[in-house]
């Protein structure tokens with residue numbers, strides 16, 4: 001561990017392999033500081049302790065990384081698929097072997113409870129394992145020829161260099177979900193991790209290097225997002241961009257990508273409805289509601305924001321959900337509570353804004369409602385009932401531990417209200433009626449519908465949203481599409 005890193009931190013001091021923690025960026029197979037010595041301080045959101053400094057690179061460095069990735073690309077694209085499989089597989093094995101260290105680094109910089117961090121490392125590694133296998137599946141399709149004297153084939157080829165821009169809420173899984181697919185497809189990558197959680201990405205780069213990733217194939221550039229990503233968006237060498245973050249930044253990247261016609265995958269905001277019909281298994285619905293709201297301390301694009309409950313079971317659900325919420329523990333991630341800190345002061349301010357606005361418009365506070373005594377970035381798990389449709393929380397992503405509940409009277413009303421949003425990532429549905437499950441799942445304008453359960457993610461499923469929740473899919477075989485071009489070859493037979 002270097003001088004620029006805090007070796008006294010309660011989590012970082014316990015790393016079995018301190019070399020996983022680095023303040024340097026990774027470009028062209030070399031670990032780099034900024035030429036001008038600039039750096040950015042990374043802090044533990046649980047108490048504001050400084051974790052260390054990370055290199056603040058600039059637009060020239062971003063272009064240098066693009067050049068290194070471009071230079072490395074042809075050889076990488078030309079490797080035998082089984083070589084890519086072997087390297088990805090070794091990367092997966094190393095992630096599993098260093099699971100505890102990776103989880104501790106994540107909890108230190110992101111704040112999430114350590115059990116959730118371990119779960120994220122497993123989830124992150126699963127993408128690497130999945131795409132290691134996908135790398136060697138056939139990428140040629142034979143097509144029945146439309147001509148009497150020609151043979152037709154359709155090939156999928158890697159697009160070139162892909163830029164991957166990842167957020168702070170899942171600092172490891174969002175990187176591997178993008179990188180493993182791109183690398184398996186034969187792309188080289190330049191990645192920009194959120195400046196709030198860069199150490200997780202750099203630790204994964206360290207393991208990729210040890211796995212034998214050729215120089216320049218996998219680059220991580222730390223620095224201010226607008227500067228680094230801005231340079232890539234103008235750069236014609238960057239052929240695909242995969243971004244996870246807010247809809248607002250997604251729109252900006254969409255516009256910036258127009259000049260060089262980039263392939264875009266956008267995983268943007270969500271505003272998930274959680275709909276409970278009177279015939280639901282109420283214990284199960286409440287259990288799943290707690291998970292859907294409070295996992296990752298509510299900072300999850302899959303997090304349920306609006307609970308719509310049929311009037312005849314409304315009071316029963318509100319009371320049971322509030323009782324369970326009151327029992328949730330709040331604390332530093334290292335103590336492994338149910339809920340950790342929020343990422344930054346902006347996030348805390350947003351909770352206050354949504355709670356105050358809902359109360360002003362007539363909502364009742366069943367529990368919580370203000371900052372938690374555990375520290376500046378902690379917010380009480382909060383349940384608001386009778387939230388009117390005009391309240392901001394019914395239309396905007398809260399991204400925190402605040403639940404808003406409202407009653408409905410008919411199935412049609414529930415579906416209309418669930419769909420009345422610009423977002424379309426995931427919808428949760430609780431009912432025992434198979435016909436209603438079919439009708440409502442069909443009617444929901446969301447990329448993912450979770451019926452009587454909350455956890456729907458995994459490497460083999462297509463993750464992504466409709467409407468302004470994004471473009472394209474990640475995970476599954478569909479996750480390779482953005483990183484490949486289709487080439488059709490027609491061979492004369494005569």
Ligand code: NAD
Nearest residue numbers: 166167193194225226229245246249267268269301397399
């Ligand atoms: P954000 O969109 O500003 O940041 C997310 C990522 O985008 C980060 O890596 C950031 O460095 C990068 N980014 C920011 N500005 C950029 C720019 N000009 N050009 C290129 N990249 C840029 O999100 P945030 O401020 O960290 O969080 C605000 C809200 O975003 C949250 O409340 C939530 O609604 C949403 N969000 C969603 C997800 C998700 O999983 N879909 C993740 C994080 C944040």
